[in-house]
Amino acid sequence: MKNYLPVLMLLLVVNVKAQIVSNNTELENAISNAQAGTIIELANGTWTNVQLSINVSATELQPCVIKAQNPGQVFFEGRSNISIGGSYIIFEGVIFQNASGLITDDGRIEPVIEFRDTSNNDCFNCIVRNIKIDAYNGTSSQEEDVFKWVIIYGAYNEVSYSSFIGKNGVGSIINDNHNNSTPDYSKIHHNYFADRDPVDNDVNGLNDQDAIRIGVSTTSLSDSFTEVYDNFFNNWSGEVEIISNKCGSNKYYNNTFRDYQGTLTLRHGNNAEVYGNYFFGNNNAFSGGVRIIGEDHKVYNNYFEGLRYRKPNGSGSSTTGALNVMNGQVNSALNGYYQVKNVQVVNNTLVDCDLGIRVGTSLSGATLEPENLTIANNIILDSDDNAFQILTMPSGNSINEGNITQNGSWDLANGVNSNQTVMSGLLTIGSDFYRVVTGSAAIDAGVGNYPFITQDILYGDREVDFDAGAEEFGAGGSVGPYEFADVGNSLGFGAFNPLSVSDFSIDNNQIKLFPIPSKGSLTILKEHGSIGEIKLYDVQGKLLYTQNINLNKARLDISNYEAGVYILKTSKTAIRFVID
Incomplete structure (x- = not known):
């Protein structure tokens, strides 16, 4: 009996028809009647003063979808905002532009999109994707009012494949x-953040002008388990924190930063992982890499180039540098500076950064030195000022080993703990970033044991005798940094091509799947003729596998796929099924 229940669930999603609405009144009526499986399509055109609040308890198999009839051809203008509460709600395809009439209340402007309805019911398993917020700002007199574009409440929510362009004033993007x-x-992924200018053109001025902030100081010692990955930050200048981590157990990976000012800052919270990111500062003053505060962080396989630690006025800054490990405060308050403990900074590559690795920088009277700090197997090329700067000597079981520099001074002893200076041949310029070259001192130079580093920055496999730096020479990885040409193609607005829920249909005389739920293998059966081309998607519409089958029965190996809901599509059929 258990095996037949998902088949009945499949029948509930067949022939779903979208309701097309053309004005605010029709939209409000559709929202008031929405339920699991409802699909509301917004007609092409300009919509003004859309005030949408929805609370629907939908399901993974039958989400509630509000989307543009044609992505990029629906424009929300004036005073428009979206509030979603409940579960499994998807909002997609809309452009927000030409804001007007925004209301300030107690120094705050209501967010553009909020994962909470107007009755303060949070959203769970909800998705905002394939949208653009384009210079949707308040007036010049509202610049110092807090205006956050997207606020996430609840759990298991996602913001993806979207573009956030031209924000000004105080307030995070997300x-x-x-x-x-x-x-x-x-999950915050495949988004494009661009063209932000700070209030009064002062990047060292007002706080809360970041792109992404995860958490708040009052709950910073609890875990979030948020993942921020495959995002592109371009032409960005807001404040010192581009990304501000303020809670525990978050991951930041595969992000690219170009032509920017600021840093990825582990401001509060513990146990973060930062890996596989590319930082191209383009010699901008006040461009940094990763700033580290707190405990149990891992920072590895990152690439930094052209970073400049000074402020725009020419004075030095304690907040920048490619890798900046800060001092902590004695008996720090939650919103202060906690001591760095048990942190590993390993296998990063630094090129042409005036200050590379800094240990013991200080703000607000912080005097507690880092404790049990490991800095190992990093390679540094052409540091103008100081490749490795120790301002405060770390304590406890701290290790500096296997670091290599070329053309840069540092505060380490050559030949001690495999730290070394070379004269040439460390790296060579590639098509977009500096790469390990044949004969480089970095090859097989890694020391120590770091079991979490199984691949390099390009996602090539690390060898047993692994290299120093972010790249493993000859590993064959191909996951490089994002460029502007990728926007709208592989990330950002227009990159996501969802499998439309309204396209689902099941012809049980044509295609059958068994067993349901599946585990290990899935049998595909067509009663008449060959199966033809099949495509396997995850529930977000990502193509995972394709094959042309010239038989009427075939077995598909699904043993490597995680448990969840998937979609098998042929030329005439799209069927959801469950892997357990």
Whole structure:
């Protein structure tokens, strides 16, 4: 009996028809009647003053979808904002532009998109994707009012494949509020953040001008388990923190930063992982890499180039540098500076950064030195000022080993713990970034044991005798940094081509799947004729596998796929099925 229940669930999603609405009144009526499986399509054109609040308890198999009839051809203008509460709601395809009439209340402007309805019901398993917020700003007199474009509440939510362009004034682009100690499990990925200018053109001025903030100091000692990956930050200048981590157990990976000012800052919270990111500062003053505060962080396989630690006025800054490990405060308050403990900074590559690795920088009277700090197997090319700067000597079981520099001075002893200076041949310029070259001192130079580093920055496999730096020579990885040409193609607005729920249909005389739920293998059966081309998608519409089958029965190996809902599509059929 258990095996037949998902088949009945499949029948519930067949022939779903979208309701097309053309004005605010029709939209409000559709929202008031929405339920699991509802699909509301917004007619092409300009919509003004859209005030949408929805609360629907939908399901993974039958989400509630509000989307543009044609992505990129629906424009929300004036005072428009979206509030979603409940579960499994998807909002996609809309452009927000030409804001007007925004209202300031107690120094704040209502967010553009909020994962909470107007009755303060949070959203769970909800998705905002394939949208653009384009210079949707308040007036010049509202610049110092807090205006956050997207606020995430609840858990298991996602913001993806979207573009956020031309924000000014105070307020994050995306703020995962983490307003209590319950984990969020948010995912923020494949988004484009660009063209921000700070208030009064002062990047060292007002706070809360970041792109992404995860958490808040009051709940910073609890875990969020949020992942921020495959995002592109371009022509960005807001404040010192481009990404601000303020809670625990978050991951930041595969992101690219170009032509920017600021840093990825582990401001509060513990146990973060930062890996596989590319930082191209383009010699901008106040461009940094990763700033580290707190405990149990891992920072590895990152690439930094052209970073400049000075402020725009020419004075030095304690907040920048490619890798900046800060001092902590004695008995720090939650919003202060906690001591760095048990942190590993390994296998990073630094090129042409005036200050490379800094240990013991200080703000607000912080005097507690880093404790049990490991800095190993990093390679540094052409550091103008100081490749490795120790301002405060770390304590405890701290290790500096296997680091290599060329053309840069440092505060390490050559020949001690395999730290070395070479005269040439460390790296060579590639098509977009500096690569390990044949004969480089970095090859097979890694020392120590770091089991979490199984691949390099390009996602090539590390060898047993692994290299120093972010790249493993000859490993054959291909996951490089993002460029502007990728926007709208592989990330950002227009990159996501969802498998439309309204396209689902099941012809049981044509294609059958068994067993349901599946585990290990899935049998595909067509009663008449060959199966033809099949495509396997995940529930977000990502193509995972394709094959042309010239038989009427075939077995598909699904043993490597995680448990969840998937979609098998042929030329005439799209069927959801479950892997357990």
